[in-house]
Amino acid sequence: MSELNLVLLGPPGAGKGTQADRLQGDFRLPYYATGDILRQAVAEGTDLGKEAEPIMKAGDLVPDELIIGIIQERLNTEEAQDGFLLDGFPRTVAQAEALEEALDELGRSLTAVLLIEAPDDEIVRRLSGRRQCKNGHIYHVEFNKPKHEGVCDIDGLKLIQRDDDKPETVKKRLATYHEKTAPLVDYYDDRGFLKRFDGCRSPTEVHDHIRATLATLRLEEQI
Numbered sequence: 759m760s761e762l763n764l765v766l767l768g769p770p771g772a773g774k775g776t777q778a779d780r781l782q783g784d785f786r787l788p789y790y791a792t793g794d795i796l797r798q799a800v801a802e803g804t805d806l807g808k809e810a811e812p813i814m815k816a817g818d819l820v821p822d823e824l825i826i827g828i829i830q831e832r833l834n835t836e837e838a839q840d841g842f843l844l845d846g847f848p849r850t851v852a853q854a855e856a857l858e859e860a861l862d863e864l865g866r867s868l869t870a871v872l873l874i875e876a877p878d879d880e881i882v883r884r885l886s887g888r889r890q891c892k893n894g895h896i897y898h899v900e901f902n903k904p905k906h907e908g909v910c911d912i913d914g915l916k917l918i919q920r921d922d923d924k925p926e927t928v929k930k931r932l933a934t935y936h937e938k939t940a941p942l943v944d945y946y947d948d949r950g951f952l953k954r955f956d957g958c959r960s961p962t963e964v965h966d967h968i969r970a971t972l973a974t975l976r977l978e979e980q981i
């Protein structure tokens with residue numbers, strides 16, 4: 759079987775998390791969110807984890823070389839031999855180049871970069887409509903209304919809007935995302951890795967489209 763070495767890209771609220779869950783189920787690929795694997799390396803006390811620990815404790819940014827080293831350790835494990843889903847890295851062109859080198863050293867290369875996109879106004883509508891109670895039960899004022907407005911169905915607690923979901927905050931997060939990600943999208947597009955998916959479609963339609971795209975890529979590989 760050929761490998762599926764995948765990077766996931768997309769703004770918050772475009773449905774990346776849902777698709778990551780489904781892809782893991784379809785292909786049994788390990789899912790590596792950068793923050794998680796950094797914390798895991800620290801918890802396991804690997805050499806690189808020990809290096810990262812004081813930096814993370816101080817709240818500083820972990821340098822690229824260290825992150826890439828930790829990712830490389832993960833990609834070289836048994837569980838990632840048939841492929842992986844990488845989320846949250848790379849975020850810059852320099853990181854993308856470092857990832858390419860790291861894979862090269864392992865005799866591997868990327869299969870595709872999956873970009874799940876949605877227009878900003880759609881994302882603002884999705885995220886700013888979210889409401890949740892203190893127990894973390896999540897609703898949406900349009901798509902998933904509670905039985906009684908402003909009250910959690912499960913525990914009767916008041917539903918509030920997180921600061922992160924306020925329209926102004928969402929717009930700022932999106933502006934940062936576009937500024938940082940646009941060069942990365944171009945970089946992968948130029949190299950023929952980029953596959954775009956319309957996050958405005960239903961999760962099932964997006965999922966079907968991704969599966970069809972990956973199936974085609976595998977067929978092309980065999981020719």
Ligand SMILES: [Zn+2]
Nearest residue numbers: 891895910913
């Ligand atoms: Zn609740």
